[in-house]
Amino acid sequence: MLIKRPADIPSSEITDRRVYVNRRTFIRAAAAAAAAAGTAGVLGCGGADTGTPQPATKPTTSPASGFADVTESAFSTTEPVNTLEQVSTYNNYYEFGTDKSSPARYAKLLRTAPWSVAVEGECAKPAVWHLEDILRGQTLEERIYRLRCVEAWSMVIPWIGFPLADFIARCEPTSKAKFVQFFTLDDAAQMPGVRVPVLDWPYTEGLRMDEAMHPLTILAVGLYGEVLPNQNGAPIRLVVPWKYGFKGIKSIVRMRFVEQEPRSSWQISAPSEYGFYSNVNPSVDHPRWSQARENRLPGFLRNRPTLMFNGYADQVAQLYSGMDLRRNF
Ligand SMILES: Nc1nc2c(c(=O)[nH]1)N[C@H]1C(S)=C(S)[C@@H](COP(=O)(O)O)O[C@H]1N2
Ligand SMILES: [Mo]
Numbered sequence: 257m258l259i260k261r262p263a264d265i266p267s268s269e270i271t272d273r274r275v276y277v278n279r280r281t282f283i284r285a286a287a288a289a290a291a292a293a294g295t296a297g298v299l300g301c302g303g304a305d306t307g308t309p310q311p312a313t314k315p316t317t318s319p320a321s322g323f324a325d326v327t328e329s330a331f332s333t334t335e336p337v338n339t340l341e342q343v344s345t346y347n348n349y350y351e352f353g354t355d356k357s358s359p360a361r362y363a364k365l366l367r368t369a370p371w372s373v374a375v376e377g378e379c380a381k382p383a384v385w386h387l388e389d390i391l392r393g394q395t396l397e398e399r400i401y402r403l404r405c406v407e408a409w410s411m412v413i414p415w416i417g418f419p420l421a422d423f424i425a426r427c428e429p430t431s432k433a434k435f436v437q438f439f440t441l442d443d444a445a446q447m448p449g450v451r452v453p454v455l456d457w458p459y460t461e462g463l464r465m466d467e468a469m470h471p472l473t474i475l476a477v478g479l480y481g482e483v484l485p486n487q488n489g490a491p492i493r494l495v496v497p498w499k500y501g502f503k504g505i506k507s508i509v510r511m512r513f514v515e516q517e518p519r520s521s522w523q524i525s526a527p528s529e530y531g532f533y534s535n536v537n538p539s540v541d542h543p544r545w546s547q548a549r550e551n552r553l554p555g556f557l558r559n560r561p562t563l564m565f566n567g568y569a570d571q572v573a574q575l576y577s578g579m580d581l582r583r584n585f
Contacts, residue, residue, distance in 0.1 A: 323478060326416055329399040331472055333567075337400055338411040342553055344485040348405065349506055350455055351440065351447035352487065358449075359487035365446050366507065368491040377437075377512035380428035387491055391477065394418045398481075399474060404536050404566050405501035408558070409551045415495050416478030421469040429465070433513035437462045438494060438505045455521045461494065461505040462518035462532065466575055472497055472568060475508075498565040498572045500534045531585040535576065536566040540585050 349359035352366075371387040400414045424436070442458035444450050450457045467473060476495045477484060484490040489506025496503045502522055512518075522530035529543050538548045538561065549558035565572050576584075 323396050323416060323481065326396050326398050326481065329397040331571075332398065332400040332414075333402070333412065335400070335402070335412050337414050338553060340480045343411060343413050343479060344487055346409075346411075346553065347487045348501065349449075349487055349489070351442075351449040351457075351459065351507075353449050354452075354454055360485075362448060363486035363490075365448070366441075366486045366490065367446060368486060368507075371491045371509075373492065373508055374510045375427050375512075376510070377514050378430045378433035379513045380430060381426065383427075390423060390475075390492070394422065396477070397474075399495075399497075401495060401497040402566055403495070403497070403501050403504065404499070404550070404562075406530075406534075406542055406547075408545065408547065408549070408562075409553055410566075411553050414480055415474065415476040416481065417474035417476035417495060419471050420473045420475050420494070421471065423475060424468060427511075427513070429513045432515050433465060435462050435464055435514050435517055436468045437512045437514055437518040438508050439510040439512075440505055440507050441509045454525075456524045457521075458509075459505060459521045460518070461503055461520045462514075463496065463503075464517075464575075467496070470572060470575065472571055498536060498568040500536060502530070503534050533576075533581070533584045535581065535585075536562060536564070537581055537585065538562040538564060540582055 345360045346356045347359040347363075348356065349363060352359040352362040369387075373385045373387070373390060374383075375385060376382045396416050396418055398414055398416055400412055402410050402412050404410045429436075438461045440459035441447070442450055463473065474495050476489070476493050477491060479485075479488060484493065486507075489504070492508050493506040494504050494508065503520075517532055520530065520532065520534075522534075523532060536547075541547055547562055550560060550562045551557045552560055563569070
């Protein structure tokens, strides 16, 4: 299933945003032409640039993909996507250093195959899963998301992934499972950054079970039609598009179903600055900066207003009804 790795792709094949968008348009046009004899229907995800995901009329296969079975997600946005260059050279991955350019330089030290994910805790099927078995039979969807970060930058990234809910269902959580906790690999031999105690290693994150089961929450295994670059969290990472980027834990090796709310690495390191929920919320300031506006890369600081739940309020606001989001930040 995993065919091309980014390192194997000649740079001439690395597509910039315009070519990529045109290719998608071309794919849709071709699919529409092929379907012309049948029922009329506009393929792809139309809609104004509001940041609200528009439902795609029909999945379209992406022939340029390194994955055989990628379809267009109903949750894709039509906002312009960032280039592969931007997405893979401006990263946060503290296991490879704390500045934004270090992961692109050092994450090649990470061995992503073979890879397994241990599932434990409150579930009927605790197991060690090989990555191939997690992906087997899984329909991958291309979902273009804005990935957000507390530093107030954002990007639009064409992730390839599948709903975390699908995998959770296979683990059969018990009624005691109220949260799910995730852990990144912690191996100083491959990750020079973990020798520095900037965070409490291993990197850990958590979601409430209903957040984890929401169809917008994905396990991403690729972007731009290819397997994930290591610096973006290969071979498997979380993407939760209505939360700040740091909830998107990379290179997951362990998942645990638990009854009590777990603490995340960022909460442990700075509890007054980072809460468990970490929903994108323009009306609640970070203690050291305003979150009212964000910087869509590339560009200058605060070039656009930040949207509640990162523009996904219609889909996720009900998860938090009745909660005080100033307290539960
Ligand atoms: N294991 C691990 N996961 C991590 C991080 C990290 O340092 N280590 N950084 C987080 C932060 S702060 C952000 S903003 C996103 C960045 O994801 P990207 O580099 O793919 O854009 O990854 C998140 N996941
Ligand atoms: Mo971040």
